[in-house]
Amino acid sequence: MNGSRMNxxxxxxxxxxxxxLDFDGVIVDTITAIVxxxxxxxxxxxxxxxxxxxxxxxxSFEECKCASSEIFDFYFNTPRxxxxxxxxENAESLLWLLMYDFDVYVVSHGHTPNLNLKSxxxxxxxxxxxxxxxxxxxxxxxxxxxDMTDGIFIDDCANNLKTSxxxxxxxxxxxxxxxxEYGYIRCISWIDLYKELIYxxxxxxxxx
Numbered sequence: 001m002n003g004s005r006m007n008x009x010x011x012x013x014x015x016x017x018x019x020x021l022d023f024d025g026v027i028v029d030t031i032t033a034i035v036x037x038x039x040x041x042x043x044x045x046x047x048x049x050x051x052x053x054x055x056x057x058x059x060s061f062e063e064c065k066c067a068s069s070e071i072f073d074f075y076f077n078t079p080r081x082x083x084x085x086x087x088x089e090n091a092e093s094l095l096w097l098l099m100y101d102f103d104v105y106v107v108s109h110g111h112t113p114n115l116n117l118k119s120x121x122x123x124x125x126x127x128x129x130x131x132x133x134x135x136x137x138x139x140x141x142x143x144x145x146x147d148m149t150d151g152i153f154i155d156d157c158a159n160n161l162k163t164s165x166x167x168x169x170x171x172x173x174x175x176x177x178x179x180x181e182y183g184y185i186r187c188i189s190w191i192d193l194y195k196e197l198i199y200x201x202x203x204x205x206x207x208x
Contacts, residue, residue, distance in 0.1 A: 016101060016102050016103040017101075017102055017103065017150070017151065017152065017201060018102070018103045018105065018148070018150065018151035018152070019098060019102035019103065019104050019105065019151065019152050019154070019197065020105045020106075020107050020133075020146070020148050020151055020152065020153045020154070020164075020166060021095075021104065021105065021106050021107070021154050022106075022107060022108060022154060022155040022156060022157070022160070022172070023106050023107075023108035023118055023122075024108065024156075025156035025157075025172070025173055026088065026091075026154055026155065026156055026172045026173070027087065027088060027091050027095065027106065027126075028085045028086065028087060028088060028091075029053075029085070029086050029087070029088050030085070031053045031056050032053040032086070033081055033084040033085050033086070034061060034072060034075055034076075034081070035051050035052070035053050035056065035061075035064070036084050037075050037080065037081060037084060038051060038061070038064045038066075038067055038071075039051060041067075041071075042064075042066040042067060045066045047065065047066060048066050049065070051063055051064050057176065057177065058177070059176075059177070059178050060072065073111075076110065076111075076114050077110075077111055077113040077114045077117070078113075078117075079117060081117075082117050082118075082120075082121050085121065087125075088190055089189065089190065090189065090190040090191055090194075091190045092125075092126070094190045094191070094193075094194045095126060095190075096126075096127075097194070098194065098197060099127065099129070099130070101197075101198070101201055102152075102197070102201070103131075104130050104131070105130070105131045105132075105133055106118075106122055106130055106131070106132050106133065107133045107135065107143055107146050107153075108132075108133075108134060108135065109135050109137050109140075109143065110134060110135075110136075110137055111136070111137055111138065112136065115134030115135075115136070116134075118132065118134065119132045119134065133146055142159055142160050142163045142164075143155070143160045143163070143164060144163040144164060144165070146164070147165065148164055148165055148166035148167075149165055149166075149167070150167050151166050151167060151168075152166060152167070152168040152169075152170070152197065152200065153166035153168070153169050153170070154169075154170050154171075154172050154187075154193065155169075155171065155172065156171065156172045156173045156176070156178075156179055157178050157179060158171055158178065158179040158180070158182040158184065159178070161182065161184055162182055168200060168204075169184050170184060170185050170186070170187050170193065170196060171184040171185070171186050171187070172186075172187050172193060173186075173187075173188065174188065
């Protein structure tokens with residue numbers, strides 16, 4: 001009797017499909033946070049012109065003329081940047097819904113201080129149940145070091161998608177120079193993304 005009960009309990013375990021999400025530009029609006037910091041800090045500088053998030057079209061924030069690349073590297077590694085971070089529209093609520101159907105991982109690039117602060121932000125603003133995988137920028141140029149076998153990967157950088165071994169890949173957000181080269185399904189918003197993931201789950205994973 002104990003043996004049959006054990007078999008029943010094991011068969012009742014549901015294995016959720018793995019969903020790997022990028023942090024910057026997917027879960028949170030990184031561009032707006034960085035631009036806000038720049039506009040605050042350089043307001044009184046000679047030649048300053050207020051920059052709007054919609055004006056950013058470069059990976060290194062070249063549109064922010066008064067600041068050097070070192071300034072932006074510094075921003076990314078400070079608590080102040082994370083205090084400015086806000087969720088992408090609908091990301092918070094839909095992420096919670098996806099956690100019912102998927103085993104959710106957040107995979108993000110950064111230097112050690114940035115990765116530590118991201119881990120804290122996810123714990124405090126989303127859930128301690130989400131698994132965070134920090135990829136050290138000093139050691140890896142992309143996210144191919146993370147095994148995403150049989151999983152789904154969402155990123156706003158096409159090169160990260162290209163080098164990943166994930167089975168299903170989606171590019172997120174508006175078109176930028178760093179994500180327009182490859183032919184992945186593009187989800188402009190979290191509503192688009194949620195629909196694609198629920199459809200994929202029902203058509204592929206639940207039939208396995």
